[in-house]
Amino acid sequence: MTECPQCDTMNDDDAKNCQGCRVNLYWAFQHYEELAALRKANNLAPKPTSAPFLVETSKKIDDGPAVNWLRNTIKKYGFKGAGKKVSTTAE
């Protein structure tokens, strides 16, 4: 199981989006910490409140055609090291 860095929900290891807050888990492991600090500096809650219609629509991604491909990618690269392996991230 993988814990969402944003909302602490426990997710299956091959989940693309957090089942609690819908955040893209790959992104969250890369950038959540930085963004949470920026949000705190701006007097915002670390966890955003997303519009309900977006959350509902986003859930449909879990049943869409991209799911298998993405699950395989996540299995291959894992979450935490994924940025270093598949992206050209500067930091």
Place this chain on the structure above:
Amino acid sequence: MLEVLPKIAKLQASYALGKPLALPMNLTISVSYRCNSRCKTCNVWQRPNDDFTIEEYDKTFASVGRAAYWFTFSGGEPTLRKDLPEMVESAYRHCRPGIINIPTNGIQDKIIPARIERVLQAAPTSDVIVNLSLDGIGEKHDSVRGVKGNFERAMRTYAGLKALKGRYKNFTLGVHTVISNFNVDEFENIYQFVHNEMKPDSFISEIAEERVELDTVGMGITPPIQKYQPVIERLQEDIRKAEFNGVSRITQAFRDRYYDIVKRTLVEQRQIIPCLAGVASAQIAPNGDVWTCCIRAESVGNLREHNYDFAATWRTTKADELRRSIKAGECYCPLANASYTNMLCHTPTLASVALEVCNVTALSMFSSPPNHGKSAKLHALPVINATDERQMAKDHKEEVEAAV
């Protein structure tokens, strides 16, 4: 531009009836999810690739015909597709769009200018607007975009594109900044750099938002109104102060109103003016799925399953359901692309822009404008387009000749 007026009436009627009496006048073609950026504000590159071929686009554009006036070729990074010029050529041959808009990250500095030159040749009577993304200066840009050396490459691409301007009258070169929590505090630096160093034809900004297409839901990248408002009002102030002619004045009046809509959407969290996504605007995903917009990214049907007939895909039951939902205000967003079409179809906005443009034009006709000189005018960003620059050069020449 006047040719859009009859389309607007049909689109307004379509919205009122909840049934499409015409095809959308604003089409966004997402040509691929492939992207060589790794932006902190976007996860679109994680989507799988099942891109349309040029033959599939040709059949689709043939079915759209002259309905669409404004095309955006987006992505992913659209210039990664080698056949982008052929796509534009196909759209031009079948649809004759008035405006073609292409965003780019500018990373492939050795390839992009030549590819865009072929785009310009492929659509000689369309206004081709290429917007270079700029989300910071130097390493800050690289950090937000996730690619080391991106800024330097983007500047080389910009120089290459700028060199095309003298040869192609249909070319507008712009700079585009996404304002997010990652860079809202840096915006003044970006603004100064664009203003003093780059001097593009146009400088536009869009607020980072949560979109299903980009898989950014739940990310919290949108800056708070307290941070965003001063930034955007600085841009608005410059728009109001600057002197524009003809079409540029109209464009700027719409832009000013768009920024008002963004501010109000952030605060009020509702549709500020009726949204005609699904009626006046649409998006085609790389695999042929047709969406009302990229915010919800819900397919109304796939072109491959409808023999590449856009009208058939556009008239499905699912499309009607989404149109009903949007009209009922079940969603809201500050998406720029849809907002401009919404404003065009919103009679009070259209009337207020017309009134403002008439007033300013009349005032400038009956009063002696202060002589700021060409240089001062060129620095009056956010927007001076190629037409203005040519006109100013012509005016300057006439002044010199008169003085001699």
